Amino acid sequence: MRRIIAVAIGTALVVAGCSGEPESSKSLAPATVTTPTEQPTPTPTPTPEPPSTTPTTASLSPVGYKKAIANSETNLVRGVQRVMNAPTLEAFDQARAQLEDAIRNQRQALGDLEPPAAAGTGHEAALIAFDRYAASVTTNLATSGETKTGCGLPKAPAVRLYQAKTGIRTSIVELSKEVNRSLGKGINYGLRMTPPALTPPPQMTGRGSNGQIIQRAGSRGYGLLQITNNGSADVVVVVAASVPRQPQASIYVRHGSKTNLRGIRGSYYVFFKSGSAWDGVSRQFTEDCSFSKYDNRFDGKYNWTITLSPVIGGNASTSKVDPF
The missing domain is CATH 1.20.120 (Four Helix Bundle (Hemerythrin (Met), subunit A))
Known part of the structure; x- marks a missing residue:
């Protein structure tokens, strides 16, 4: 009995059958190798974007x-x-x-x-x-x-x-x-x-009353000072022997007004300060301040008249002084 021989070539299987021909003269069927066919890569279809959910702001009426x-x-x-x-x-x-x-x-x-x-x-x-x-x-x-x-x-x-x-x-x-x-x-x-x-x-908005005595110290004399304020601001007139911070007397004179300061003793200097926003507690103007004095000393034997504003033909010079 002849034996059956199986030969594997590639992926084909050849079986030798029972034949009368010598084995040496048999021709083998050519082997066939099958290569898998490449499948085309599918092109992805773009997914459409969902419609925007952001509301559109309408113009106001x-x-x-x-x-x-x-x-x-x-x-x-x-x-x-x-x-x-x-x-x-x-x-x-x-x-x-x-x-x-x-x-x-x-x-x-x-x-x-x-x-x-x-x-x-x-x-x-x-x-x-x-x-x-x-x-x-x-x-x-x-x-x-x-x-x-x-x-x-x-x-x-x-x-x-x-x-x-x-x-x-x-x-x-x-x-x-x-x-x-x-x-x-x-x-x-x-x-x-x-x-x-x-x-x-x-x-x-404070203002003193016209003719209001602001300060007075010491004994009274017989001197008289008549004051006319033709300026645009209220004024406090101070009578002092030497320095205004030690007054004999001081008086408030509103602008456009007149008043008299009586009871002055001895010779003296006349100082005056002007301004607005009068503080009666501190006895000071708080805004727009100006401080001056008449340069000449006043003889207490006489009564005097002063006008607080530039006067044509005036005979009294003034100077600025430190605040008082």
Whole structure:
């Protein structure tokens, strides 16, 4: 019995069958090698992006825009009131900082609006007015930050508080005017939040009474000084033997008025100080101060008449002196 031989060539299997032909004369079928056919790489189809879900902000109608502007003012009214009602400088500083934050927030809210086309460039100009508010406050509070009066005296807290509140009011008025100018007719921004003008404290408006004796020391004499004040400021006339800080007597003379100082003794010098905002406690003018004296000594044996203003043909020279 013949054996069956299996030959593996490549991937084909050839089996020799039972045949009468000699094995040496058999021809083998050519081997076939099958190479796997490459599959084409599929091109990915782009996935379409989903439609945007961000809503498009529609422009406000003119009526809606006007309402938004009015709401902005409403949101600031209470902050302005807190500032104007502050009883002390410390309370004022806290309220002012809160108002500045509120102004900034309203500027942001207005900046997020989509104004109607009719607003044109006015909307951007109104936002610039809000941006200028902080610098406006700094400028308008400069006077209240000074601790000395114009005459170098300590400034009263009531005066500083008045000046500070007035500075904030001025900034609110400036902001309102700029917004109204930018947005045009029909916008009355600031009408509700602008506070009324404040009444100055007595330290800023004080005046002595004409002929009021401010100081008197020592015995009385028989001398008389008739005084006419033709100047534009109130004056305190001081009679002293040598220096004005040690007066024999002093008297208040309002501008455009006359008065007499009686009871002067001996020879003396005449000093005078002028100004505004009379402080009766310290017996000083606190603003616009000027200090002078007549150069010549007055003989107490005579009565004298002096006119406080330049006079044609006047015969008495004066000089500036140190504050007293």
